[in-house]
Amino acid sequence: MIEIVIPLLAAVALGGLGLRGWHLFRGPARSRVYLILRLVVVGLVTMLLVTVSVWRFSKSRRTQLFGGMVTRVETSEPVVALTFDDGPEAGDTEEILAILEAKGVQATFFVIGRALAENPAEGPRIVAAGHELGNHTYSHRQMLGVKYSTVKEEIEQTDALIRAAGYKGAIHFRPPYGKRFIVLPYYLHTHRRKTIYWNIEPESYSDIVGNSDLITAHVLENLTPGAIILLHAMGESRAATRQAVPGIIEGALAQGYQFVTVSELLEYTKTQ
Template identity: 50%
Template sequence: MNRKRWIRWAVGTALVGLGLLVGLGKLSRSWTYQLFGEIYPRVETSERVVALTFDDGPKPGQTEEILGILKRHGVKASFFMVGRRIERSPELAARVLAEGHQVGNHSYSHRRLVLKSPSYVQEEIDKTDALLRGLGVQGELLFRAPFGKKLVVLPWLLSRSGRKHITFDVVSRDDETQDVGLLTSRVMESVRPGSIILFHDGGQDKPGTVQAVDIVVGKLKAQGYRFVTVSELLALGGITPASGTITASTAPAAN
């Protein structure tokens, strides 16, 4: 191969590789598409109904504030919990369930499940599943990837076991800012019937999130929106639980 041909080949190969990397990056960040299985960023419906979701908890001092707001407004939400944080605050995790909210799996360590071995990813799922069952969660366990990131292994493992991957179509980005006005406007400008809204009750302290959730819930209720859990939203869209699961989610009986 002469020098010019070698250069053309090298440049072409580099461009193909760059394009592949860009494509994989977009795939890993997509809220609406994955290579295998079921992914749900929202549900198609004309009914004014939304699912409010919280990631990364439970966190003492913060999850309680969110629960208080939800109770005052009389609405239910879905909490995607991290296994390690359940271990640190089992009573708080149990309280979320006892107050009628849905609890889902957000991995054990909250590390990105991208470019990890199948055994590593499966362990992240299984350890948190076991903790959720220990709390008394019954029925289908929904999953949300840390940071919403996935490539091949995670979707393949979820699809193999009939698991649903729940993402979102309305993102407050409260992991980037605690400006209450900005958080509120981001949600209100993007929400529509069937939306799945993302906030966080874990991580760094989020006083702006607490205020924004209060405002957003009030505004949406005033617009005629009804709040349901993710499983209830899926059911409204005709999406049924995985085969062999129990449809009810109940807390353990109080002592």
């Protein structure tokens, strides 16, 4: 709703701005100072509304300007996707891979191109274990206000590294911080690539993020068929998440869910 209301308000303010400007040059000289003040105020309010609007829209989980976006898949089958963002980092990758292997579960890793290049053994390790690699840009910069050439470079450099790691499947994309506006969705749309988001994000709650039991409980309480779980398991600050993974897997399996990769999950949409 806010994505519609704010642009509308901004449009009204812009209209007012135009009208004031027109009056300024048509009206009597004595009222010009007053009109200039009005112009400044309306201009500032408009800028603020447009900024808030773009910010909210760039994070929207409901819509984007171009291309397909997926936050979860509509299915009645008890399938869910476990996705890990950022990295890969040496050490933490092995720890996560060992957990997944012990539980016999496949996951999707949205990796950063630069991290792949800096840790060349980790990408092939993830691929060899049968997991999926997704593209999370090369530098993990915010993809707002970026040029087309930057988007192309960020994505294509990372694709090349993912291929070099031996991954052969479809490479899905997830924007850093979940943010995008015009150029990135346009690029993805013209390259027929889906933007993959998530609908379960335990680490986004400050009272949950540092506690592995709470992370596990949050995921298990919110699981539904077709869910996409977002976790960050790389780095020292993410120890609680790494500890939560076995409990998440065991709990979900006990609820009758099966873990699939993002590509496999998307297949369930087509059969609806």
